[in-house]
Amino acid sequence: MPLPERRYVITFGCPDRTGIVAGISSFLAEHGGWIVEAAYHTDQDTNWFFTRQEVRADSLRFDVAELRARFTGVARELGAHPGSWRVTDTAERRRVVILVSKEGHCLYDLLGRVASRELDVDVAAVIGNHADLAGITRAHGIPFHHVPFPVSDPEGKQAAFAQLRQLVDAHDPHAVVLARFMQVLPVELCAAWSGRALNIHHSFLPSFIGARPYHQAHNRGVKLVGATCHYVTAELDEGPIVEQDVIRVDHTDSIPDMVRKGRDIEKVVLARGLRWHLEDRVLLHGNRTVIF
Amino acid sequence: MPLPERRYVITFGCPDRTGIVAGISSFLAEHGGWIVEAAYHTDQDTNWFFTRQEVRADSLRFDVAELRARFTGVARELGAHPGSWRVTDTAERRRVVILVSKEGHCLYDLLGRVASRELDVDVAAVIGNHADLAGITRAHGIPFHHVPFPVSDPEGKQAAFAQLRQLVDAHDPHAVVLARFMQVLPVELCAAWSGRALNIHHSFLPSFIGARPYHQAHNRGVKLVGATCHYVTAELDEGPIVEQDVIRVDHTDSIPDMVRKGRDIEKVVLARGLRWHLEDRVLLHGNRTVIF
Amino acid sequence: MPLPERRYVITFGCPDRTGIVAGISSFLAEHGGWIVEAAYHTDQDTNWFFTRQEVRADSLRFDVAELRARFTGVARELGAHPGSWRVTDTAERRRVVILVSKEGHCLYDLLGRVASRELDVDVAAVIGNHADLAGITRAHGIPFHHVPFPVSDPEGKQAAFAQLRQLVDAHDPHAVVLARFMQVLPVELCAAWSGRALNIHHSFLPSFIGARPYHQAHNRGVKLVGATCHYVTAELDEGPIVEQDVIRVDHTDSIPDMVRKGRDIEKVVLARGLRWHLEDRVLLHGNRTVIF
Amino acid sequence: MPLPERRYVITFGCPDRTGIVAGISSFLAEHGGWIVEAAYHTDQDTNWFFTRQEVRADSLRFDVAELRARFTGVARELGAHPGSWRVTDTAERRRVVILVSKEGHCLYDLLGRVASRELDVDVAAVIGNHADLAGITRAHGIPFHHVPFPVSDPEGKQAAFAQLRQLVDAHDPHAVVLARFMQVLPVELCAAWSGRALNIHHSFLPSFIGARPYHQAHNRGVKLVGATCHYVTAELDEGPIVEQDVIRVDHTDSIPDMVRKGRDIEKVVLARGLRWHLEDRVLLHGNRTVIF
Structure with missing residues (x-):
């Protein structure tokens, strides 16, 4: 089996409103981020939005620490608590x-x-x-x-x-x-x-x-x-x-x-x-x- | 679909011991009873024996009432309570x-x-x-x-x-x-x-x-x-x-x-x-x- | 059961590249479109991108015909063939x-x-x-x-x-x-x-x-x-x-x-x-x- | 887990007719054989009868070789080919x-x-x-x-x-x-x-x-x-x-x-x-x- 390609994984949750997907995807697109897998869900009862995105590591011009740092701003703008999102790197062995x-x-x-x-x-x-x-x-x-x-x-x-x-x-x-x-x-x-x-x-x-x-x-x-x-x-x-x-x-x-x-x-x-x-x-x- | 053939169904339960299957099947064989489907189970925890048998109605020389009457003796010999067995006729519409x-x-x-x-x-x-x-x-x-x-x-x-x-x-x-x-x-x-x-x-x-x-x-x-x-x-x-x-x-x-x-x-x-x-x-x- | 709310459904496919999600979601966000359900998939073998999005009809300032007309431009920019996307209205009974x-x-x-x-x-x-x-x-x-x-x-x-x-x-x-x-x-x-x-x-x-x-x-x-x-x-x-x-x-x-x-x-x-x-x-x- | 009790397993197939179950079960009952598990099946298309029976080894007065020898006669009477039945002993490790x-x-x-x-x-x-x-x-x-x-x-x-x-x-x-x-x-x-x-x-x-x-x-x-x-x-x-x-x-x-x-x-x-x-x-x- 070939080695799976390196990816950064963003998981994110915040109260639902318009523009969240646009906010995250525009941020990624701006830096050339190639989304390989993406999932979205809104819980209708609690009006909470969830997403998970996998981005090809080699599509971004910076490393995971920089991605995390930059995404902090996006998350803050979208109203997410610091504990409700994460960015991980598949290259870090579990x-x-x-x-x-x-x-x-x-x-x-x-x-x-x-x-x-x-x-x-x-x-x-x-x-x-x-x-x-x-x-x-x-x-x-x-x-x-x-x-x-x-x-x-x-x-x-x-x-x-x-x-x-x-x-x-x-x-x-x-x-x-x-x-x-x-x-x-x-x-x-x-x-x-x-x-x-x-x-x-x-x-x-x-x-x-x-x-x-x-x-x-x-x-x-x-x-x-x-x-x-x-x-x-x-x-x-x-x-x-x-x-x-x-x-x-x-x-x-x-x-x-x-x-x-x-x-x-x-x-x-x-x-x-x-x-x-x-x-x-x-x-x-x-x-x-x-x-x- | 062809009409299913008429059958008599015996369901039966009693405390387990040797010879129950022999008792029931010998009784049926003696009268020419053709068993089309048979299942047996012994519950190990309670030592209780269960069986269900389907017999072709046309293989017996008597009707369901007579089968029921004759089976009463078999059941009594095997130690079954009157309420723990039944004989039914598939010709009786449910x-x-x-x-x-x-x-x-x-x-x-x-x-x-x-x-x-x-x-x-x-x-x-x-x-x-x-x-x-x-x-x-x-x-x-x-x-x-x-x-x-x-x-x-x-x-x-x-x-x-x-x-x-x-x-x-x-x-x-x-x-x-x-x-x-x-x-x-x-x-x-x-x-x-x-x-x-x-x-x-x-x-x-x-x-x-x-x-x-x-x-x-x-x-x-x-x-x-x-x-x-x-x-x-x-x-x-x-x-x-x-x-x-x-x-x-x-x-x-x-x-x-x-x-x-x-x-x-x-x-x-x-x-x-x-x-x-x-x-x-x-x-x-x-x-x-x-x-x- | 309450009546389900009226939604517009966009289904869309095109060759994968960066920026598709951003393109579609930014277009929707710009017009106040509230995405209620969204799914994305990229077929790795053929490098083809698919998405389906449900938008609350009352979140947009225009009707489905206008949405279809405006989305035509987005689809064209993203390189989708005219036959590879559709916009439907859940209010139209099937x-x-x-x-x-x-x-x-x-x-x-x-x-x-x-x-x-x-x-x-x-x-x-x-x-x-x-x-x-x-x-x-x-x-x-x-x-x-x-x-x-x-x-x-x-x-x-x-x-x-x-x-x-x-x-x-x-x-x-x-x-x-x-x-x-x-x-x-x-x-x-x-x-x-x-x-x-x-x-x-x-x-x-x-x-x-x-x-x-x-x-x-x-x-x-x-x-x-x-x-x-x-x-x-x-x-x-x-x-x-x-x-x-x-x-x-x-x-x-x-x-x-x-x-x-x-x-x-x-x-x-x-x-x-x-x-x-x-x-x-x-x-x-x-x-x-x-x-x- | 307790050791499972020793059992003899009979598997058997022959053309269906009345009296097979009676024949096998009477043979076992005659020798005190305690049937712990039994299953029967008749294939309606080919009119072939199948059974598998588990007998407690300690309920019989003889060993598996003797059981096999004696069962040979039963099988012959019921019209089974020598290759269409077997008697095995769970004490023989697989x-x-x-x-x-x-x-x-x-x-x-x-x-x-x-x-x-x-x-x-x-x-x-x-x-x-x-x-x-x-x-x-x-x-x-x-x-x-x-x-x-x-x-x-x-x-x-x-x-x-x-x-x-x-x-x-x-x-x-x-x-x-x-x-x-x-x-x-x-x-x-x-x-x-x-x-x-x-x-x-x-x-x-x-x-x-x-x-x-x-x-x-x-x-x-x-x-x-x-x-x-x-x-x-x-x-x-x-x-x-x-x-x-x-x-x-x-x-x-x-x-x-x-x-x-x-x-x-x-x-x-x-x-x-x-x-x-x-x-x-x-x-x-x-x-x-x-x-x-």
Whole structure:
């Protein structure tokens, strides 16, 4: 596969009014910016405008820092808050840290995608509260850290989270992936990694929040099981949803069968959500997401 | 399309043990019974055995009443309760009563299926708490009854339910279909039509129980909306699920868009559920269903 | 449901270069045009740019004819051929003519959608080479014309097509829908209705081109059957694909079962394709389509 | 997860007539055989009967060899050919050999499933015509053999196939998995591995037979891409289909995007097909399959 060409990605949100598209596109056109991909959306309920634009890096006469500096003026004129737009450079490799427990299907899947370059990112580290997945991680040439989380020991748990945070933050990752990590993040970590921590929940949220969703699904007799990739927030399983999918089950499926079938969905839903996040395709809008 | 051949359908459930299949199939074989379709299932959690068998009517030397009489002995020997098995005759045309309000998509869909003989049943009557759908119903040659349900008038409402019950029960229908009927059935009607009243709920239950599920779905930012066909029980939206399906939505979909997309799912989910019910393919198992 | 607000829809294609988005959006902004929905796409293989924009009619100081006149200059400057862009007005009701044979499921479905205002169009006429569907059509208050197509009588057939064309063209419809119309259109009709004639093919094209696709599917032992909505061209079943979907089948499904299951897909695929076409969401690109 | 209980699996096919189910189930009941799972199917077109039964090993008083010996008489009485039934023992671990080229997504996926015990089989060897995937294979503790296939050297190629055959046959595997193996097997290997060689084709067959199916799909402008798991036969891509699935694509998807999305389908379709094959759930019926 040829190397993808270098691009600058602008994501932007502001209250809707006439002239926003013209403002952004005229600014880019003025500097020769070649828009390769563009998406726009207006949320009618809140009258909020969103856009994402990919510009060929070689079409502009300046670098990404200069683009960012110049775009600041455009954004200010259009009434956008400083935190509601970003300019990123696809040449900056994305760094990812993955958190795991014992169940390996999501980790195996992500490592396979990275190894085959389908997901072209740096996995800076894998951190597990159990050591079961150390072997496969290291076989891929990736550091594995074991941070045990003691049961019924609040202080020990707090210390473990502190260590986890240190290990993660050392890499300043673009994404912290909870790949079936079975610990609930404390509020301060949710805040520290806000908009960067992606969880895969093994149900079609908001059904079956909390523990053992496949057991809940089996008891309720549903005909489909699902998975949800969402941003982690302080409210358990309530964060903005990035992606969901389902798979059919029937009366012949025991709980272990549902678990097995559900895993195939968990893997693809997490992989899709992570890709979109790393490509700056996910824009937050309150507790909802715009996926460009 | 050729007329489907006449068949007797046996549905049967009892505690699992060895020899059940042998018992039933030997009984049938002894009388020359040609099994055209057979399905078996054992629920491992409850150790309960289920089967459904279709036998060619012309392969037996006696009629359905005699089959029923003779099978009583087999069932007793196998330890089945009298209420846990049935023998039906496909030559008996299925009678259906449909309950509606103002929204017509499910009714239009069912009438189209009946008119094109895809669903080969007698729609004995359509009953609406509004009269909006009288015209199309009568255009199909089917009686329409308008039973208004007064708001804020408990006695008037009770009288309306009594009239509804009388109109429905006059046909002794195999199925009472709540095709987006917007009234909650009182406990006594749930009991009277137990195992025969099918509702279509416009969400992927157990998500978004109750009113305005598409609004709830939009607020939660889900990426799929769904529909659920379930038996009506006294617990609102909690009855045994017969069928479910979902359709993808995204940030560009307003609530009316979700409503529109969801309708396509409501229609097929209800039509599938109704077909399976009328073909005696749905066996109840507590609050779950076995679909053969 | 509230009336949707009046909008002007611009669809536009030209060779890609920098400044197109800026050109169009600046033109609109200059006149106060409020863009409510916008989509852009560049085909990398052919370097062709596509866009579709919805503008609130009340945001512009002039009517659609004036918008069209003024946009001509913009289009010319951007290097677009006169035939590669259009400006339409959502206030102009869409007229549809539907062609049928004996099988009614797609017709029933479309009429139900029209009657419930989900598809808010005028069905100007239904024309059948058989009269089977006259009754339901007229029950909806829509004229039905019976145009018999004689077998083994080339001249009679030619005359029938001439009559068909006259009946259709009398309404100058935005769409001619072949809703399981079992006659192959002659080349001159394909040309006359180019880009307006939508067919529903009962297979997942390009599998099972031609006659009896469900029989072909059954023989090949496929595990999914599908349907394809495509524009009619002189090459049978080879026109640009607008929409496709599939449904799972298994070894228990006979050919009639496949036919029945497939119909549910045919209906939704045709309804989606027709909606997109009538909303000017389908842009042709050689034998492919861009769906905005 | 608890160890699954040991079971004997009977698969059986013969011309349909009355008394088959009774014959088999009475035989089992007579010896105390506890049927844990049973499925029956009659193909109406060919009047052929199929069944698959799982019996708890500890419910019988004899071992699998004795069961096989005794069942021979039952099968003969019911008119089954010796080759049309089998009795297997789930205690015999399934051996699999995987053939690969350069593309690793299916191999990564299978190895992940094996490592996490989701697919509880022995991968006896991985054989590649390129060495790219040697590392990951050996990291999983599995032998990798590199068998180069020379281009434009018929004799060299023949020798390579001979070596391949020797390496595979040394393990007498239950399944030979062509996990995106890019060499067409010669007729003699198709025959030698008949009913055991599973291929994953990267299209929704019978669409896009042969090379570069995603390119063909892109050119045709389809709205879904798919994958097909089928048995290998001498007719390229024409063998009995075991499983298929599809994923939605649109005009924004380039060929590399289609390749990437399609891989997610290839992986699950192959994994499902392989599981069913190894659990003796796939019965051949001419060029079609019955999946129990």
